[in-house]
Structures are given as structure tokens and as C-alpha cells.
Amino acid sequence: MRRSGDQTKAAILTAARERFAADGYERATIRAIAADAATDPALVMRHFGNKEKLFAAAADFDLHLPDLSTLPTEELGTTLVDHFLRRWEEDDTLQALLRAAVTNEAAADRMREIFTSQLATAAAGLADQAELRAGLVASQTLGLGLCRYVLILGPVAEMPRATVLAWLGPTVQRYLTAADPLAG
């Protein structure tokens, strides 16, 4: 029996996400991805054109942020941190994106779009200076993802979920809703 085109394409996509997440853009080779998907490098090219487009397809990502305006104000920060943790864990995509973004301009562009536009849109309506607040939240949540899932810094990686929420929740909360500390 032979696989359908869509089946192989999906297998390639999954393998690509795993490789990009584990190795970054340049160390993830088409040959390795093809081998993981039990297929031939040439088929990868036929399905996705070239390595850049394969990455673009594998790293398609949306934060799927909840509507923050319907939440009780005091739970904002914790809810958001919890959401980020789940987004990191349920998928290899964010890890692939971050590992690649550090050396690949296309990946960096996508990160900018995600952590600037998407976050700023969600932050709008809570307080003024939505973009600045989105940037602050990005700095803390990306730092968490970097330390916990990419660099695997002992204390951060081993921290129980509840501890992360208890410490970072208030930080994100403040970034989103507190008054500008420089005003006045």
C-alpha cells in the first residue's frame, strides 16, 4: 500500500516541526526531516518548494489569545501566563519558531508579528499604551519560554506550574493594567 499525497505531506510537516524545534533552522536538514517522515528529500521539495517555504508551513502559528476584556481583572495575569504555558507545551511550533528566529530573519519577522500585533490587540482596551504593555508582557513570557523550554535552566524548568503562575501572574497583571510608573 502506498500513502496518499496528503498523508506524506502531513508526516513531513510534523517531522519538520520536531526537527526545527529541536535543532533550529540551519541544523534541521531536509534529509533528516525526510528520514523522520519515512520519505525522500525530493518529495519534500515537491510538496513545499524549498526549505524556507517548508519552515513557513511548519511554523504557522497563532497565539489564540482569549478575549481579555471579559475576564475578571484580578485574574488577567495568571490566566495569560497559564495560556502561554499551554501554548508552549501542547505543540512544538513555538519552540521551533523561537529556536529559528534567533538566526533566521523570516522566523524573526513572524515572532515580531505574533508578539507585537497579536499581543497588542489583546491588550488594547485594558489600558493606554497597548503596544508598550504588549512589549513588556512579551519580554516576560518569552523569557519564561526561553529559560524553561529552550535553555532549560534548572530552577525555571523544574518550577511547578503553580509556582510559575504565582510569581509571574502578578508581573504580567501589572504590565497590562498598572499606571505608567513614570507619569507624574
Add this chain to the structure above:
Amino acid sequence: MRRSGDQTKAAILTAARERFAADGYERATIRAIAADAATDPALVMRHFGNKEKLFAAAADFDLHLPDLSTLPTEELGTTLVDHFLRRWEEDDTLQALLRAAVTNEAAADRMREIFTSQLATAAAGLADQAELRAGLVASQTLGLGLCRYVLILGPVAEMPRATVLAWLGPTVQRYLTAADPLAG
């Protein structure tokens, strides 16, 4: 006139730091580094042995954290954030280290040592759970460096220094000195 061995060695080291910082470990090639240092790839090998050792030499780094116990308690956070900003800006080393650490295990190891041991040592004496607090501070400061200097997220990269200090200072301060929010 011919350069001394030490002069070329130093030129190579500088070029290597810049290339590793700009391109990451795999995209920074010995040939490019040699060209930047106006020398020959073979000389790079003679001076440093191989690429791994060259990176190790180029990414030699110490946070040089101030003694936190002598500081007024309420300035702890701001002082530390300011110190990190300066450490990122005065040198390409931290950027080289972070860009490489994402795909290179040796670089990741060094990052772990720096942002776990060095920070935990400085945090000891301020409160209990020094390692946990070091991890929290690492997540915020590395996130800041990542967003501001590596990914260059608009809002974070353009934020004036004073704004960074005003927002992140209190966060770091809390991570270092506040009581465990889960206790009791």
C-alpha cells in the same frame, strides 16, 4: 610590517565575537571570521584548534554582578536591571552567547552556569530560595535581552532606558526580596 601572534589572535577573537553575535554558531563561518580579521582560515585553526574552542574563547563571559548586599534594598531591582542593560550593550559577548545557546549545547551550558550559579550566588543572603529567585530574575532579564537586542521587537527595542528601569526594576525587586506568594 607583520603583525605579532598576539595581535592576530586578538583580531580573530574580536571578529569571532561579532560574527557569532550577528549570525549564531552555525552561520558564523571560520572563513568569514578570518576575512573580518584580515587573516587566513588556517591561522584561526592554528591559534584556537577548532571552531568549538574558538567559540569557547570568544564567548568567555562573566556577569560581574555587583555585591547586592551592600545596596539600599529599595534600589536592588533597578540597579540590577541597569547592570544587565549595560552588560548587553558594552559587549557583543552576551548576544553571541544567547544566539549560539539556542542551537549549541556548549553555549547553552555556559548560559546555565551564568544565569544559575552566578545569579544565585548574588541572590543568596537577600532571601531564602536563592536558586528559585535567580531563575525568576533570569527569565525576566533574558527575556528583555532577547526581545530588545536579538529579536528587536519594536516596542521593547525602542523603549527608553528609563522606561525599562521603571517597569522592570520593581519586577526584579519582587523576585529577589518578596515573600513566597504560595507560602501560607
Add this chain to the structure above:
DNA sequence: TGGCCAAGTCAACACCTGTTGACCTAGGCT
């Protein structure tokens, strides 16, 4: 002056990369 050694040059190696094009083959269609 002649010799010696550090410093620099050059060409090649073995290997790996993305990518291409020619080829084969299973299996549903008329």
C-alpha cells in the same frame, strides 16, 4: 651575512548541504 623560527599563504581533502531531473511503479480508470 646566514640561518632560524614565527607568521602567513595556498591548495586541497572529505564531507555535508539544498536542489534538480530523470526514472520507476502501484493502482484506479476506460
Add this chain to the structure above:
DNA sequence: AGCCTAGGTCAACAGGTGTTGACTTGGCCA
């Protein structure tokens, strides 16, 4: 049956990589 096409295989390409070894050259010392 026989064809046609989607799916798969294979070998090769051009280019770039870290690394090596043999060679040349400049400048100091005896």
C-alpha cells in the same frame, strides 16, 4: 487488458563547510 498519473526512488549537481599539510616569507639573532 492497457494506459495514465500520482506517488515514490535514485543519483548527481554545484556550492559551501571545517580542517589539514606543505609551502613561502619576513625579520631578528648569532
